[in-house]
C-alpha cells in the first residue's frame with residue numbers, strides 16, 4: 001500500500017467549526033483528554049517531531065489543527081478536554097470546539113480515542129466511548145505512554161483495562177508509546193487498512 005505516512009504537512013487551522021477545510025478525502029480525528037499525547041502521536045505516526053505542537057502544559061492545542069498525510073487523508077488534532085491550567089472560560093471554549101466538531105455533521109471516517117494507560121477512566125472518556133458506541137462511530141481505542149510499563153506489566157495492565165472498560169470482544173485496541181515508537185507501525189497499518197481497504 002502507498003500509505004506510509006512519509007509525507008505529512010500542515011493543512012489548516014480552525015478556531016471555529018466553520019473554518020474547517022472542505023472534506024474531499026478521508027479524515028481521522030484525535031480525541032482524548034488534554035495531555036494524553038494526541039499531538040505527540042501525530043508526530044510519531046508521521047515520524048516528524050516538528051509537525052504538531054507538543055507541550056508539558058496541558059491545553060496546548062487550542063484550535064482544530066488539520067494535517068494532510070501522503071496526499072491521501074487528513075488528521076484532525078482536537079483540543080483536549082479537562083485541563084486544569086487554563087481558565088474556566090477557556091476550558092469551556094476549547095471543549096466546546098471539540099464537541100462541535102463531533103456534532104457539526106462533518107463526515108469523518110475514524111476516531112482515535114486516546115487514554116493514558118496509567119490512569120483510570122475519566123467521566124469524559126466514558127461519555128465519549130458511550131457517544132461513539134450509540135452513534136455507530138468507528139473508533140480505535142489507543143492507550144498512550146506505554147513506555148511507563150515493562151513488557152509483562154503492560155500485558156497485565158491491558159487485561160485489567162479490558163475489564164475496567166468492559167470493551168467489546170472485537171474492539172480495536174492499541175497500546176503505543178510515541179516516545180519509544182512502540183506500537184506505531186501497527187497503528188499506521190491499521191489506519192491505512194481502515195481508510196483504504
Ligand SMILES: Nc1nc2c(ncn2[C@@H]2O[C@H](COP(=O)(O)OP(=O)(O)OP(=O)(O)O)[C@@H](O)[C@H]2O)c(=O)[nH]1
Nearest residue numbers: 034035036037038039040055059060061080178179
Ligand atoms: N512518557 C511519555 N510521554 C509522552 C508520550 N506521548 C506524549 N507524552 C508527553 O505528554 C505531554 C503531552 O503531550 P501532547 O502530545 O502535547 O498531548 P495532547 O493530548 O496533544 O495535549 P493537548 O494539546 O493539551 O490536548 C508532553 O509532555 C509529552 O512529552 C509517550 O509516549 N510517553
Ligand SMILES: [Mg+2]
Nearest residue numbers: 038039060061
Ligand atoms: Mg495537542
